[in-house]
Amino acid sequence: MTTIAPGGRIGILGDGQLGRMMAMAAAEMGYFVHVFGPGKDSPAAQVSHRSTVADYTDKAALDAFARSVDVITLEFENIPTETLTYLSERVPVRPNARVLEITQDRYFEKIFISNLGIGTANFANVENIDELVQAISHIGTPSILKTRRLGYDGKGQARIDQASAIDPIWEEMQGAPSILEEFVKFRMEISVIVARGVDGETACYCPVENRHKNHILATTLAPADISKRLSSRAEEIAVEIATKIDLIGLLAVEMFVTEDDTILVNELAPRPHNSGHWTIEACAANQFRQIIRAVCGLPLASPVRHANAVMTNLLGNDIADWPKILQDPDNSLHLYGKGEPRDGRKMGHVTKLLPLNKKP
Ligand code: ATP
Ligand code: MG
Numbered sequence: 001m002t003t004i005a006p007g008g009r010i011g012i013l014g015d016g017q018l019g020r021m022m023a024m025a026a027a028e029m030g031y032f033v034h035v036f037g038p039g040k041d042s043p044a045a046q047v048s049h050r051s052t053v054a055d056y057t058d059k060a061a062l063d064a065f066a067r068s069v070d071v072i073t074l075e076f077e078n079i080p081t082e083t084l085t086y087l088s089e090r091v092p093v094r095p096n097a098r099v100l101e102i103t104q105d106r107y108f109e110k111i112f113i114s115n116l117g118i119g120t121a122n123f124a125n126v127e128n129i130d131e132l133v134q135a136i137s138h139i140g141t142p143s144i145l146k147t148r149r150l151g152y153d154g155k156g157q158a159r160i161d162q163a164s165a166i167d168p169i170w171e172e173m174q175g176a177p178s179i180l181e182e183f184v185k186f187r188m189e190i191s192v193i194v195a196r197g198v199d200g201e202t203a204c205y206c207p208v209e210n211r212h213k214n215h216i217l218a219t220t221l222a223p224a225d226i227s228k229r230l231s232s233r234a235e236e237i238a239v240e241i242a243t244k245i246d247l248i249g250l251l252a253v254e255m256f257v258t259e260d261d262t263i264l265v266n267e268l269a270p271r272p273h274n275s276g277h278w279t280i281e282a283c284a285a286n287q288f289r290q291i292i293r294a295v296c297g298l299p300l301a302s303p304v305r306h307a308n309a310v311m312t313n314l315l316g317n318d319i320a321d322w323p324k325i326l327q328d329p330d331n332s333l334h335l336y337g338k339g340e341p342r343d344g345r346k347m348g349h350v351t352k353l354l355p356l357n358k359k360p
Helices: 017-028 059-067 081-088 097-103 106-115 129-139 167-172 228-244 287-295 316-327
Strands: 009-013 032-037 050-053 071-074 123-126 143-147 157-160 178-182 186-196 202-204 208-213 216-222 249-258 263-269 308-315 331-335 346-354
Touching: 009 017, 017 032, 017 287, 032 059, 050 059, 059 081, 071 287, 081 097, 097 106, 097 263, 106 123, 106 178, 106 228, 106 263, 123 129, 129 143, 129 167, 129 178, 157 167, 186 228, 186 263, 186 287, 202 228, 228 249, 228 263, 249 287, 308 316, 316 331, 316 346
Parallel strands: 009 032, 009 071, 032 050
Antiparallel strands: 123 178, 143 157, 143 178, 186 202, 186 208, 186 249, 208 216, 216 308, 249 263, 308 346, 331 346
């Protein structure tokens, strides 16, 4: 079935804060959400109609999940592709397994992007120390070694400053297939979130600037302070990738803007993204409503922004500041219902709206 009308049942793979905000948007539109993930009392399960706590490889649980929903989407790209293939034999899965196959692996992802003629940092596949030596001789230093799979928030990455002294760095990767990337001297990090519907229609939120602390997103400023030309180019790149990868749903495209105003794509995420949380307050239709519309085969909403915004993540003990945050009447506070505020754990975020004529 192409269109899932309101009242239908949406399955979400993954049970974190992105699933939580998707589930709330789906409920606002009259859908019933069934969330599937490994965690008990998860942020998403707390606000969903149904939840299944099971491993992504549990076939019996996946069968029951597939029977209970009309369409499946995800909040997390590291679901085994076999799981997606298995589910898609039973019910539409949007985005599809191939999108995940590409975006789960930094090497496949970069090959895919550069085959479209879109710029990335120079990169090379590295599977052993000899290949690392080879790669450094091509790419030079400084450079960054990243595991191909399962990295997030800068985990599984090491900076290489000298071609010597690489043994301990390779040791740290524990033999995991990796890529070596040229270190980009960017002047700004931006991202574009694009939605693509069942019929190929696309809609982009404006490019935003992302500032990181300790490799974790700290703040998003909407819009990014870049020229019209760069902004259009960034959107064009996002639409091109979403179209060529045959996405249904949302795709976040993280990019570097270099000193000479070249855009290089860093990373893709085929799901709602932390750098799109500002859309909840600042856009007529936020990223979570938009993905629900896309995966249900509904027409996309306008991504137009009616305010500028600054979104700040609340990591670990930052949430203890909630009373102070609420003192500012322009702040919108979001908390994810997570238990222990471990260091660096995303516990919530706060968005402050600004007038359209005021730079964030
Ligand atoms: P996240 O989950 O936050 O997206 P991640 O672990 O998937 O992060 P990346 O996005 O590749 O990894 O890297 C995290 C951050 O490290 C980037 O946002 C950027 O600030 C920095 N970084 C990554 N690759 C490069 C590079 N080639 N040159 C310069 N800085 C880089
Ligand atoms: Mg990233």
